[in-house]
Amino acid sequence: MRPFHYVKANDLPGALQAFAPQNDPTNAAPSVNAATQYLAGGTTLIDLMKLDVMRPATVTDINALDQSKAGQIEFGDNGLRLGALVRMSQAADHEAVKSNFPVIAQSLQLAASAQIRNMASLGGNVLQRTRCTYFRDTSYDNCNKRNPGSGCAAMDGMNRNLAVLGTSNDCIASYPGDFAQALIALDAMVEIAGSAGTRMMPFAQLHRAPGSTPQIETTLTQGELITAFQIPNLPWGKRSLYLKIRDRASYEFALASAAIALDLDNGTVRDVRIALGGVSAQPWRAAEAEALLKGKPIDDTMLLAAADKAFEGARPKKHNAFKVQLGKATLMRALRDAATMTI
Amino acid sequence: MSNKAAPEPKANMGGPVIRKEARLKVTGEARYGSDMPVNNPAFAYLITSSIARGTIKSIDLAEAKAVPGVLEIFTHENTGELKKVSYGANGGGSTTSIQDFGPKIQHDGQIVGMVVANTFEAAREAAYKAKFAYDVQPPSAGFDSKGVDESSVKKKLPNAGDVKELYDAAAVKFEASYGTPTEHHNPIELFTTTAVWNNDQLTVYEPSQFMHGLKNNVAAKLGIEPGQVHTISNFVGGAFGAKAQLTPRTGLVALAARKLNRPVKLVAARDQGFTIATYRAETRHNIRIGAGRDGKIASFEHEGWEVTSRPDSYSVAGVEDSARLYGFASVKTGVTLIHADRNTPGFMRSPPVVPYIYALESAMDELAVKLAMDPIELRRVNDSMTDATGKQWSSRSLMKCYDEGAAAFGWSKRTAAPGSMSDGEWLIGYGCASAVYPTHIGAATARVQFNADGRANVQLAAHEIGTGVMTVVAQMAAERLGIPVEQVQVELGDSKFPPVPVAGGSNQTASCCSVVMQACDAIMEKLNGGRAETVGGGSADGVRQKFDRLGVSTLEQYSEFVPGDARPNPVVGLVTNPIKKLYDGVPTLVGGSHGEKLMYALGANFVEVRVPKYTREIRVPRLVGAFASGRIMNTRTARSQHMGAMIWGISSALHEATEIDERNARYTNDNLADYLIPVNADIKQLDVIMVPETDNSVNPAGVKGIGELGNVGTAAAVANAVYHATGVRVRELPIRLEKLLA
């Protein structure tokens, strides 16, 4: 870790202040290399700073904002609003979340460890960074995320944990988080505060595909702060779940996961939401698989067709090729489980 | 007051006495090496190489030295005072890079420098800013890499009878190959060293499994007299072989402390622990068996391959044990070493038997399938008190372990056909395998002081690595002196006490208890006027009367114990005076297959696995281990050893593997998020059964070491259960779900 300035923000204007031109003249969009970083739970940021992957000059602590609306959970006619500084464990344990959107509660409950869930915020969670071991090890110069244009050590390296969907020739890092799959499946909106005021954006537009600029991970602009997630009411959200497949039973990122919400009418799919984790470069909505299933029965043929569709564009590498089959098996099992769920 | 953690003792077992240091440990008061307070320490941070093979071309420390608080940066350019030390007789002296810090780079993550600063943070920041440029040569990573060298193991390995003839004549023939991966220790207590000089006297605080080895080797490295070095290690937070030998860091930290005239403290980072200490090497095996239709094995061939470093011929050669586990009519064994650009591997819990018995016990299961025989019955048919070379077992309770284990596990509910048992989406498999570990014993010394008030003090340089040695030594002294265990104090973990062997090879309880028994018995002889009987019932008056009769208030006895078998043997070479050697930092371990008789502890592991039909993640909801190992000193600490070992067995079966990038021979998953071990949620039901056994021929204490028994065979039991559940035979560990996806 390198020395940095620590600034504690007491409120939203205070947080944004850190990015005012006189304080952060770089005018850089949030990225690994940006000079100013928000600090929430710190479980991603401090970790990467200790590894020397992130070297911010200024760290702005936004934890005091949890005393504002950004630290609250609200549930009502407008749906579910999760403040960005709500801790993972708070949301996972919240009754309204558990009963109306089991997929959200489960995606959080199955993530990380109890200690981390108590520290980590929802805003920080969706912005957690890839676990690609080459990204996390600065003795490798060739990482396009850290050193744009330097190449990708993972492409032909040990890439078991990396992505098969949404990758590019410049980066195969996987998006490691779980919660984001639930958000993208539920058509969540993200509330963003910036110097120009507050804007709402579909959560699906927050993360960018790596393309030729894997260092730019989101569509946030300099200083923008996530303040909340808005999840529209979904009466059939009760029939939703998160299935996470991993080597051990707990405390591991997903090898493959599926966030599912299912609207069933006598065994026929009226509507369905599918998002896939562990297999993709960014939170991944399997929209074409959803389209295929609508109006069809949940049977083995349909499940297989949907799974094949979801992984049509997969680009497997040497050590992660199994993720195509595993991802399909996970998707099918999750849909079957959702169909037989008692609610 | 017995419960699951404190099992009721059966025949030849000591009670579940609570660990002497239990309170210190649960309250956080126990002080580990880097917890020891020293005056005004400077803090060190290592710099390690980012290449596996080549030379350091240039070093630029300008930016690093400019970090406020940096005192000095040590590299190969200013550490020439450090002496060369010899590698061990059979290799595995320590890590490849024990000699120097460059310019030659021999493995990934070799120490190339160390920053010392006023704070840990400054040292780390400077380490990040130090710039090393290398001339890189393409390295060879391991078995399948270009450019590796080959050599054969110099040990004499078991060979007996005509395997070829018997194989050719056999009714049932079986042959298969197996593999095990690189594994790293990752003790929760990191690798640390604190060095303090007082004039020309050096004190080293370092977690160690061998106080006198560390003392003598540090002296050799620094070119000073062993008498100038004092090593202290009161508690060790995870050892298992990782902390048995001198590694490069210790001499470096000691030298830095001398040059800076200030105590220096190093706590190496987690990822550095993967490359600055030793590890378990990857192995490959070929097994060929010829058997009769009745299952009797006429011909057994086991050939092994092991990866090691370029300069050092470390090998574990577990064919020593696999060739003797059953009454084979003939055996042929061989081991080949592959020399790659890797750090020298070394000890890791049950070094020889874990990989070799995994291969054997997988093959036994496969043979049972081929014979359509129950795998336990196949072991019974081949159970024998004599091995192929004609050696006799001193005692052998393998089938008792199988029978007790099978009953507790419910083996009879198993239906033989693969895939025939299930619970909804989940396929169920049952598997079993033998555990075996050589019974070692070493020359050892101790001092016992017995006072008229009925209190005793035992001093010996033993190692509390979590095994409970402090407690079992106290139990032995209490028993021989006839006093309550609370009245015995045990001091250990310090080179100022009489030496005992390295806490390795599971000899510590046997060696320490044997010497303490000898010392106590000598005291009792004096007290009883020549008769070796214990003082009556621990009554305080009885003890005092005897002291009064002798006219003394205290008796002190220093004893040296040398096991009967401590004579020239292939493991340790020529042994002249085992006690002198011990003081010089060289342990003498005998036993296992090297003495008159075969001395081994044995056991049977049973596991249930569950695998979902399609997604294939493997879970182990239940395991039972039954073990027989001579006298059990303490059922609580013994159970704890077995339990930890069995969990480690699950770990090696399903999770553990250090990933190595073939392109540059570097480790990629060098952290605890990516190097997987089981977590609590992975272990549901685990039962340990201790099967009574008495064998006083192994050593005076009648103890067969158990620290390394329970994780042997566990991986094979899991692999066999996975086959039973799915019909897929995985012959390379770890068994990850991708190997089961069709």
Ligand SMILES: Cc1cc2nc3c(=O)[nH]c(=O)nc-3n(C[C@H](O)[C@H](O)[C@H](O)COP(=O)(O)OP(=O)(O)OC[C@H]3O[C@@H](n4cnc5c(N)ncnc54)[C@H](O)[C@@H]3O)c2cc1C
């Ligand atoms: C060992 C380990 C295991 C883990 N396992 C899992 C797992 O299984 N599943 C899973 O989903 N996650 C897992 N995680 C990741 C963990 O969930 C994240 O680290 C955590 O959610 C991040 O939240 P935080 O509040 O600590 O973020 P921080 O570390 O504080 O911030 C992360 C990033 O987001 C930025 N940021 C934070 N808040 C905001 C905001 N409101 N607006 C704009 N920018 C912001 C920061 O500047 C920083 O760049 C694991 C982490 C660890 C260390």
